[in-house]
Amino acid sequence: MKRFLKSLLAKYILIILIAIFLIQAAYFIIIFVFFNLVDDSDSPEDGENTFTEIEEKWHQEANAVVSEDDVNQLFEEWREVYSNASMFWVNGNGILTVQSNLQENLPVEWDATYTADFLKRNYNNDPFTVVAFAGENEEDGFIVFQLEREAMKPQGQRLFDQYSWAIVMLTIGVVFLFIFISLWFFRGIRKRLVHLQEAMEIRDTDGLPILIEEKKQDEIGDLEKSFNQMVQELRASREREQEEEQLRKELIANLSHDLRTPLTKINAQAYTLQKMNLPKEAKHSLKLATTSIEEVDKLIENLMSYTLLMASKYKKELKEIDMMRFLRQYLATWYPVFEKERFEVDIDIEPFEQNMWKVDSLWFSRILDNLLQNVLRHAADGEYIAVRTESTGHHDAIVIIDKGKGMQTSTDQNGAGIGLSIVDMMVKGMDLDWDMNSTEEGTTIKIIRVKRADD
Amino acid sequence: MAHILYIEDEKEIGQWVTEDLTGRGHEVVWLTSGNELETYINHIDLAILDIMLPGLDGFSIGKRIKKANQETPIVMLSARSAVEDKIEGLSFADDYVTKPFHPDELAARVDALLRRFQKKEDTIEIGHLQIDTKSLVITNKHTAEEILLTGKQYQLFQYFIRHLNQILTKEQLYEGVWGERFMEGDKTLMVHIRYLREKIEANPAKPTIIETIRGIGYRVKK
Numbered sequence: 001m002k003r004f005l006k007s008l009l010a011k012y013i014l015i016i017l018i019a020i021f022l023i024q025a026a027y028f029i030i031i032f033v034f035f036n037l038v039d040d041s042d043s044p045e046d047g048e049n050t051f052t053e054i055e056e057k058w059h060q061e062a063n064a065v066v067s068e069d070d071v072n073q074l075f076e077e078w079r080e081v082y083s084n085a086s087m088f089w090v091n092g093n094g095i096l097t098v099q100s101n102l103q104e105n106l107p108v109e110w111d112a113t114y115t116a117d118f119l120k121r122n123y124n125n126d127p128f129t130v131v132a133f134a135g136e137n138e139e140d141g142f143i144v145f146q147l148e149r150e151a152m153k154p155q156g157q158r159l160f161d162q163y164s165w166a167i168v169m170l171t172i173g174v175v176f177l178f179i180f181i182s183l184w185f186f187r188g189i190r191k192r193l194v195h196l197q198e199a200m201e202i203r204d205t206d207g208l209p210i211l212i213e214e215k216k217q218d219e220i221g222d223l224e225k226s227f228n229q230m231v232q233e234l235r236a237s238r239e240r241e242q243e244e245e246q247l248r249k250e251l252i253a254n255l256s257h258d259l260r261t262p263l264t265k266i267n268a269q270a271y272t273l274q275k276m277n278l279p280k281e282a283k284h285s286l287k288l289a290t291t292s293i294e295e296v297d298k299l300i301e302n303l304m305s306y307t308l309l310m311a312s313k314y315k316k317e318l319k320e321i322d323m324m325r326f327l328r329q330y331l332a333t334w335y336p337v338f339e340k341e342r343f344e345v346d347i348d349i350e351p352f353e354q355n356m357w358k359v360d361s362l363w364f365s366r367i368l369d370n371l372l373q374n375v376l377r378h379a380a381d382g383e384y385i386a387v388r389t390e391s392t393g394h395h396d397a398i399v400i401i402d403k404g405k406g407m408q409t410s411t412d413q414n415g416a417g418i419g420l421s422i423v424d425m426m427v428k429g430m431d432l433d434w435d436m437n438s439t440e441e442g443t444t445i446k447i448i449r450v451k452r453a454d455d
Numbered sequence: 456m457a458h459i460l461y462i463e464d465e466k467e468i469g470q471w472v473t474e475d476l477t478g479r480g481h482e483v484v485w486l487t488s489g490n491e492l493e494t495y496i497n498h499i500d501l502a503i504l505d506i507m508l509p510g511l512d513g514f515s516i517g518k519r520i521k522k523a524n525q526e527t528p529i530v531m532l533s534a535r536s537a538v539e540d541k542i543e544g545l546s547f548a549d550d551y552v553t554k555p556f557h558p559d560e561l562a563a564r565v566d567a568l569l570r571r572f573q574k575k576e577d578t579i580e581i582g583h584l585q586i587d588t589k590s591l592v593i594t595n596k597h598t599a600e601e602i603l604l605t606g607k608q609y610q611l612f613q614y615f616i617r618h619l620n621q622i623l624t625k626e627q628l629y630e631g632v633w634g635e636r637f638m639e640g641d642k643t644l645m646v647h648i649r650y651l652r653e654k655i656e657a658n659p660a661k662p663t664i665i666e667t668i669r670g671i672g673y674r675v676k677k
Contacts, residue, residue: 253537257507260534261465264554268471271558297555301536315538324639325626328671332622335668347670351639362538387670 006217008189015185019178026174030167055130058145062132068098071134071143075100084151086127089134090115091141103127103146122146192220200227208234245313252307256300267293298373302418305366309425316363316429320356324349327398330365331387334372338385341376346386352396354455359430367426370419371400371445379404382442390446395433397446407438457500457569461485462492462516463532464508468554472503472532475558476565489516496523500574501565504548506533506540514543521547528568532561563620571617579619581677582663584655588616593655607632608651615665615675624672648673 004010065071071089078085079100088099094110107114122129126149134140192215199212209231214224270290274283308314327349338345357364375385382403390397420436427434433448459476463469464487473485484495489511502520506513517529531544534554544551549571550564568574570588578587584602585594591613593602604612610632615623629637629644637644652659666674 249537249539253535253540256536257534260536260554261468264534264556265465265467267555267557268468271475272471293555304537325624328624328626332624332668332671335622335671336620347668349670355639 003217008218008220011185011218015178015181018181022174022177026170030170051128054128054145054147058130059132062134062143063136065134065140065143071098074143078145082147082151085145085147087143087145089141089143091134092137092139094141097141126150189220196220196224196227206238208238248311248313249308252304256304259300260297263293263297295377299418302370302422305422306418306425309422309429314363316360318358318360318430320358321361321364322355323357323398324351324355326361326364327387327389330368334368337376341380342383343380344384346384346388348386348388350389350391352389352391354396354451357432357449359432363426363430367423367447368400370423374419375400375402375404375443378407379443381405384442393451395448395450397448400445400447401442403442406440406443407436456480456482457565457574458498459483459565460495460499460502460520462487462489462503462508462513463505464488465505472558472561476562479562481565489519492516492519496520499527501528501530501569501572503530503532503561503565506531506535506544514547517544517548526572528572528574530561530564530568532556567619567621570619573617579616579677581675583657584664586616591616597657602654604651604654607647608654611647611651612655615673618675620674620676622668622671622674628672 061074065074068089075087075098078087084101086099086101086103088102088106089097090110091097094115096106096108096110099106110118119131122131127146128149130145131142132145134143196212200209202210204210209227211228211231212224214221214228267290270286270293274286274290278286305314331347335345335347372385379385379402382405384401384403386399386401388399388401390399423434427447433450435446435448437444459481461469461473461476461483463472463485466487469485469487473483476483484499486492486495488509492511496519499520502517504513504517508516511519513531513533517531520527520529528550529548530550530552531548532552532554533540533544536553541551549568552561552564573589578585580586580596583596585596586592591609593604593612594600595602611628614628614631623631625644626637629635629641633643648665649659652662652665655664656662664675666676668674
């Protein structure tokens with residue numbers, strides 16, 4: 001129940017109820033203010049007489065008049081009850097003798113024509129007019145009682161007529177108040193939803209959404225709560241994934257470490273043996289053994305990289321690097337190796353139009369390592385390696401050329417396959433392309449960067 | 456001869472490397488863990504460290520050595536070849552050699568580092584030149600005369616001697632000597648190399664001391 005009271009639904013119901021209540025309340029107020037005299041809605045000012053009663057009473061009292069004093073007294077009595085009423089007496093000679101609170105200019109002398117006109121004008125009209133003969137004799141003239149019909153309306157009716165604009169305004173006001181409260185309510189909801197949406201779009205450095213503040217315990221609050229729960233689950237899952245990744249990396253690293261340690265020992269023994277005075281055949285075997293050790297070492301390295309690449313767990317950080325600078329520096333480390341193997345090294349690197357390549361330098365080194373390693377292992381017969389740059393309208397490329405017997409015909413390609421698979425995955429992983437053309441005269445490998453619009 | 460601290464827990468490998476380096480004229484202290492590090496830390500010219508060791512690992516030992524003396528070169532020698540390991544190792548160490556390795560390679564890297572950190576007190580001979588690597592006094596053996604170099608030539612030659620046998624790119628040389636970023640097409644370096652050759656080469660038209668490695672840069676080889 002407590003939860004329900006805090007919900008948006010409850011608030012909305014409350015607004016509706018308030019609106020209904022306000023309308024009802026307005027009616028009650030109107031009724032109370034304007035029609036509280038509903039019982040005496042027919043009563044004139046004195047609280048008991050109607051027009052008919054006034055007429056009867058006027059006739060009756062006028063009948064009792066004998067002298068001018070009587071008239072004055074009568075007027076005085078009536079004035080106490082009907083303060084707004086105008087009264088006058090026209091005597092038997094047609095002279096306006098006594099008057100009280102006259103509203104219009106009346107002549108002093110009344111002839112038959114004017115009298116008839118007066119009667120015609122005021123019969124059944126506003127003001128309400130009663131004409132009665134004074135006294136019992138018609139010679140005593142007549143006395144007239146006039147009262148604004150307005151004064152005879154019930155008070156509520158009069159107030160209603162006077163303040164009807166206020167009622168309209170009040171009704172409009174109530175409607176607007178309801179619209180305003182509704183809008184205010186929805187604006188609050190909208191604001192929170194927009195805020196929520198914005199918060200949901202913010203990403204942390206790890207690419208996951210951030211936790212959002214849970215403000216209220218309503219439906220949107222529930223949504224915020226669920227969202228936070230989801231973020232936490234995502235984080236937990238990411239952490240688990242990272243742990244697994246770490247474990248996998250550790251496993252591979254340890255495995256390769258454990259494989260390499262005995263290799264190093266074999267290497268040490270081979271080296272020690274090589275220093276001894278051995279027969280020629282033994283030395284040759286030993287050299288073969290040492291070469292095999294190197295092969296196995298490379299294989300372990302490639303296998304490790306391959307496993308990580310396949311699982312997309314090989315660290316990659318693409319950065320803009322100056323390819324000319326990188327290539328020269330890189331080749332400086334490989335040059336002595338080829339020199340030692342008596343290769344002719346032909347390096348011709350010319351700057352590209354766009355020297356900044358967006359690559360991971362470690363990945364790029366790895367690609368070149370594998371390619372050059374292959375040249376060293378499988379194209380040693382050619383004793384030639386060239387590294388060049390090539391620029392066409394379509395692409396820039398780094399070209400590696402050897403004069404070996406070619407990939408297809410090479411008899412011992414141990415490890416070349418996996419090495420090239422790694423090259424393929426890494427090249428494509430950096431949005432580059434590569435191309436290999438192998439014949440019996442040699443192999444040409446190109447690492448291609450297709451020119452882009454923003455170059 | 457240099458004092459080398461070598462930490463390796465694998466007996467066979469440790470013994471082999473120790474013998475080899477001793478055979479090359481170095482004095483080697485071989486430890487199987489970092490426990491006694493403090494005894495030697497201030498008396499060594501260079502350290503060779505394995506990574507996976509009982510107790511403190513090679514990374515921690517290396518960092519301690521660098522903290523004690525920034526000028527002690529460190530070679531990490533490990534069977535761990537993952538990029539992450541290399542990056543962590545090279546964040547403080549000066550070289551990273553992976554097992555299995557050839558002892559000649561290790562010896563060459565040790566020599567290069569000793570030279571770079573000027574730990575070697577010897578004179579080297581390159582062609583007709585005799586060079587004192589500390590004072591960098593260059594003597595022409597044929598005439599027994601000292602060759603005097605100007606400021607930039609001296610710096611350039613010193614840079615070559617510190618990176619003996621290493622191919623240096625135009626960028627490395629220019630940035631190492633001038634301390635500014637090399638701009639493609641800048642001829643300053645070429646001009647200075649020509650002046651240097653005129654002073655030190657027996658025949659500047661056919662240089663033998665400063666070798667041009669076409670497409671890459673230059674090298675001074677012992």
